[in-house]
Amino acid sequence: MTAAHPATQELTARALLLDMDGTLVNSDAVVERVWRRWAARQGMDGDAVLSVVHGRQGHATMAELLPERPAEVNHAENQALLAEEKADMAGVVPIPGAAEFLAAIAGVPHALVTSADLQLATARMAAAGLRFPSPRLTAESVSASKPDPEGFLKGAAELGMDPADCVVLEDSGAGIAAARGAGMRVLGIGPRALAHAPDLAVPDLTAVTVTVLPDGGVRLTRV
Structure with missing residues (x-):
């Protein structure tokens, strides 16, 4: 670097x-809300997830955190998270x-x-x-x-x-x-x-x- x-x-x-x-x-407020909920559903530490998520598309974050998971699952979940983010502008x-x-x-x-x-x-x-x-x-x-x-x-x-x-x-x-x-x-x-x-x-x-x-x-x- x-x-x-x-x-x-x-x-x-x-x-x-x-x-x-x-x-x-x-x-950041929206990203934290959405991704902490996702982390909880995966049984993962929210802080660890948030250390990876910034700057990436959601499916790329998931691939980084869950490398064994099929790409199609990540893309489907990413669409669900995008819907959550679009509905939350607070x-x-x-x-x-x-x-x-x-x-x-x-x-x-x-x-x-x-x-x-x-x-x-x-x-x-x-x-x-x-x-x-x-x-x-x-x-x-x-x-x-x-x-x-x-x-x-x-x-x-x-x-x-x-x-x-x-x-x-x-x-x-x-x-x-x-x-x-x-x-x-x-x-x-x-x-x-x-x-x-x-x-x-x-x-x-x-x-x-x-x-x-x-x-x-x-x-x-x-x-």
Whole structure:
């Protein structure tokens, strides 16, 4: 894994790829409720399950935790959990600074790359009162969940950008691993990101200053 760069205070890019949960939207309350119930049904420790779940599609979490279980069972259960999550928006709020950040990058090439499916992503962005970026790469857009880099590589391709010219905003270990696998630099958002050596880390989006560059790129500076 690439080491952190303690002296780094800013990142420049031609395009940004944005995770959603934990990066733009705080959905931790819902995720914890749904996955603790799932853990209890499996006779598993809830904290252990929650240490794996962030950043991944649900069936990928299940495959990690129950490797002997048939994939079709995981996919079926994932659909049931997605239904639970879509019905529960209590406590879904924006990450501090998210609305202002999205407004600041409106003229910069950017895409959403999330492990949520389109319906859940739409509902959560609306519940948080945030602009829904386009293009958007959701669970339906990829054949493999983060930490596979497919979503970020497709996001860069949608924007017509080289991966090396992209900066990813992520909060989870799985997401940061996916970005690294895609050959991209990472701005880590929040406490979960710190353990995974992002190039630059901030507590939330209020700690980032956006400067749009004359060539259409962007500079992200830690406040």
